[in-house]
Amino acid sequence: MRIISGARTDVGRVRKNNEDNYRTDPELHLYVLSDGMGGEASGEVASALAVETVIDHCQKAAQDKELPLVGERKPELSDTANRLASALRFANQKIFETAASNAQQKGMGATIVSAWLIDRRLSLAHVGDSRVYLLRAGSFDQLTGDHSLVADLVRSGIMTPQQAEVSEQQSILTRALGTKRNVEVDADEQVLIEGDTVLLCSDGLTRMVTDPEIASTLETTPDPQKAADRLVDLANENGGQDNVTVIVVHLAPEARGLWARLRRWLNGSS
């Protein structure tokens, strides 16, 4: 099984700046995406700081298992998931401190979603309303819970998902990186199987393109980079109201030819 990925970010059709950012480490199978907010383009600063801090912290931890965790360790989660959560808390601190020391950046913040695939266990950590989805055998499901006002109202049964989609309060977040000294990070994990596709995206995608359209695009575009490009194009075709960023990760079956099998045998992979 091979893990292949593609990513794309775009300013969209309406905004002047792109305040989304993403970074990936394809060797570590680590993927991070952030949607920044704040006046005077400080959103860009926040989201760049977010993704850089997370990637750096995780890369360091991959070299040094003894690297201390930021925040407490949750024993019910794996080391990887704990490390991702630690990275997000670290990013929160960095953004908070930067905002505190620069008047123009006061109040800046960012959402963040991160995914780390080790063997076939996918660890996730997120803050905000950027999302992770899983496409498996025709089922397209959101893996993360949005930290937004409307999501809380839907969860409590007060609002329906349909009302949430048209609500004018849908951009109100209940959690973000950088706006408070401490932030609660949601982390989770699950096992993936061959053929699965994982999508990380900012709300610039999901506000413009429906879930069935996204699922259908992913299903009919096996190359993840082409899929990422196509999704961004779709968002822009439908209006491009916001910055849009997507990362597509696919667990592709191994190439089956004789040469590929020989190569695998020589490499000693399972």
Add this chain to the structure above:
Amino acid sequence: MARLLLKFESTVVKEVPLGTRPVTIGRAPDNDIPIDNLAVSNYHARVYSEAGRLVIEDLDSLNGTFVNDLRIERVTLKDGDSIAVGKHHIIVDEGHDTALPLDAFHKAPVPKVDETMVLDTKQQRDLMQQVAAMGERSQIAPGRVRVPTLIVLHGRTDRKEYVLTDRLTVIGKSDLATIRLRGWFAPFMAAQIHKHDDGYYLGRGDRVPCINGEPITRPAQLKDGDLIEIGRVRLKFLYRD
């Protein structure tokens, strides 16, 4: 059916149907509408049905109960009346439709799509308290802890019994597996058990497991006593006290 709508600023956060039982409002958590605010008395007011009319009665509260801005002791209520308790507003809705009126959500000062806001601490705390107050009343009696356990009935595993403590439990031959399968043909990640807020869900891995003889089509919640089959391995899931 008539109901009371508890609002926070302009958002409806709780809906209480008015049946035959009286509805109490106050700071103590055993009220039907608990409002955790110092301006609200423990048992502040009560709404009940009398001779086909809705009546609200102030229960000698410190700061008073107001209907349409007038302080009251006991009055009848009609559709659209606004009850003020502390800083909270409760609207009387004698409506006949089942859905919440959409304009309950559209009257907010409108943050446009291009503006993202993060609730500040005080707003968030007030709102979360109200949202939390309407979460399910606890399903499990306090003091009784149910320990999720898997008992191996058949199959080669590293142990005979497992207590589920992790968010994700992997069943397979892989190093990442908690329930380690033995044997040449055992898959690396045969199946998984995922802990959600409302229980444990069994999901597929390399194999599609069966619960009580039925293969699962989606991750399925495990109930006390369920029999799980993954290939030749049989496990029983139960909650131990």
